Amino acid sequence: MINIQKLVFNPFQVNTFVVSDESRQCVLIDAACYGDDENRILEDHIQKEKLVPVRLIYTHCHTDHILGNTFVQERYHLEPEVHPKGKLFWEMAKEFSSVFGLSYDGSMKPTRFLEEGDEVRFGSSSLRVLYTPGHADGSICLWNETQQFVIAGDVLFYGSLGRADLPTGNFEVLKDSIRQKLFTLPDETVVYPGHGPQTTIGFEKRNNPFVALD
Ligand SMILES: [Zn+2]
Ligand SMILES: [Zn+2]
Numbered sequence: 001m002i003n004i005q006k007l008v009f010n011p012f013q014v015n016t017f018v019v020s021d022e023s024r025q026c027v028l029i030d031a032a033c034y035g036d037d038e039n040r041i042l043e044d045h046i047q048k049e050k051l052v053p054v055r056l057i058y059t060h061c062h063t064d065h066i067l068g069n070t071f072v073q074e075r076y077h078l079e080p081e082v083h084p085k086g087k088l089f090w091e092m093a094k095e096f097s098s099v100f101g102l103s104y105d106g107s108m109k110p111t112r113f114l115e116e117g118d119e120v121r122f123g124s125s126s127l128r129v130l131y132t133p134g135h136a137d138g139s140i141c142l143w144n145e146t147q148q149f150v151i152a153g154d155v156l157f158y159g160s161l162g163r164a165d166l167p168t169g170n171f172e173v174l175k176d177s178i179r180q181k182l183f184t185l186p187d188e189t190v191v192y193p194g195h196g197p198q199t200t201i202g203f204e205k206r207n208n209p210f211v212a213l214d
Contacts, residue, residue: 002125002147004192005049007042010034010102012064015194017151018045023123026051028078029142029151030059030194031068034102039071054122057081057114059153059194060139061089062166063097063104070106081112081120083131086138088168114140127151130181134174135162141182149190150201156182156191158199161210178204178211 005018014032026046033042046053056078058066069080082090089096090108097104114120116131120142127142135154139162142151154162156178164171182191187202205213 002144002149004149004151005045006192007033007045009038009042010064010067012100013195014064014067015192015196016042016068017192018042018049018051019122019127019151020049020051021123021125024049024051025054025123027055027057027120027122027127028053028072028076029057030065030153031056031072032065033068033071039068039075042068042072043075053078055081055120057120057142058086059141059151059155060136061086061093061108062136062154063089063093063100063102065153065194066090066093066108067097067102067104069108079112080108080110081114082110083115083129083138083140084113085133086136089136089138132177132181133168134164134170134172134177136166137168139177143185143189148186148188149192150182150185151192152182152194154194156199156204156208156211157193157195158191158197159204159208160196161208162194175211179213183211183213 017029020026
């Protein structure tokens, strides 16, 4: 049984997900903690739940989502795993962060890459990688069919969708990603976005003002 814990970090209110199962192994998705106090909140949470972080994954490499990378990488000896097409963002993390008034002084050189269809295994569970560009190149979603949920990054939000006006963004590509990769999942699938509350595929198919199906 997979357990999903959400911690909200940094001025951009990014959802960091700690996804674990009965093995106590966990996957950290979008380690967005910023500064010592938030690093401590993540660390305390992991310790309190007696979890062992085994993988560190980013839905995409926008600066607000990777702010905790240096801390998590060093604290838990994990290599960040990303989609290779997000290269621009991890290479320019420092420059992009200053645009948003944040400081990211760590370097990020991913050595593990995830592509469409890959299975992210941990404990006795796995998540399937869906490639969903349009908000940013290299954006992935992580889907679990058994428990019917998807970690959606900044692709699909409750009643909204990700910005398409940032570098490598494209509104038509984003809509295609949502309609072809997410709206083909069962209606009951719970969506955990990179910001804000959860929703479901069925709700967004009927009600999302940008991508609802007629
Ligand atoms: Zn983003
Ligand atoms: Zn974001």
